[in-house]
Amino acid sequence: MLADLDAVDIQILTILQYDARMTTKEISAKTGKSVTAIHDRIHRLEERGVIQSYVALLDRNCIGKKLTGFTTVKLKEHSDTILSQFEKEVVKFPEVMECYQLTGIADFLLKVVIADMDAYNNFLKNKLASLPYVGNLLTSFVLVEAKRTTAYQIG
Amino acid sequence: MLADLDAVDIQILTILQYDARMTTKEISAKTGKSVTAIHDRIHRLEERGVIQSYVALLDRNCIGKKLTGFTTVKLKEHSDTILSQFEKEVVKFPEVMECYQLTGIADFLLKVVIADMDAYNNFLKNKLASLPYVGNLLTSFVLVEAKRTTAYQIG
DNA sequence: ATTGAAAAGCGCTGATT
């Protein structure tokens, strides 16, 4: 599962995490390796699953998602069945961008990205709270997004 | 800021959010529009900032990041200067993937992705807690990542 | 494992309808 990566692999991954449109030629120039070598390495990184996907990141304001919130969820019961049943249902909501089962005070943490406060309220009342065994809900809203990256520092 | 997008734009954005490597030719086939039309639309979506970037997403297990945690931070004082000073410093840590200023119980929420529990402990003690005006820290660890997507549902 | 060169496909532009 843990892939052993040499310095060139790390360079490639670091570049592609920030700009997936960089050409093999440009990466070749930056690394001092040949175009084919870069091409092969990228191909192997994809095959090994180190690179999972290439995606476009959008500006959420441009598509009318003005509000981000984090909602912690406590369930009323905690059997494996009930936890996984909740998980199975909650991930279907498109507003739920992320869902984590956590240690500590709550059972789940949801990151919700949505149009506005009315929509959030509607999501909580009509969608989330209507799932079975949902107990306490506690929501905090994002005032400032100081940092959000998908790029890991490698090595 | 809010871009008005027609049905074809939404189709394009939806596709590229999941697979940024799809060619204009393929998108053309899926949408029934010409290749040039798709090309122009993508170009305009990039220029308007609707599409912010194209990135590669990695499997964090492959690069040795086994632990994800959420740490809430309360500061001892809450002047604008102190808040923005903290923000400015905390976003420099590469372990901090996301940092939000929140409403409610805490001042900041950090998403931290890191090698293991020892590294997290070290991060908290030697990096985070050493920033000025840091008060209470509360961390929850991710047991299960049930959903994590970068793709918004549009429209 | 890396290289260089050749082949095929894609992005991009401009002209035309």
Add this chain to the structure above:
DNA sequence: AATCAGCGCTTTTCAAT
């Protein structure tokens, strides 16, 4: 808007070291 043609660049493959 769509089609077509054309150029350059990129990807991809192959033979060779």
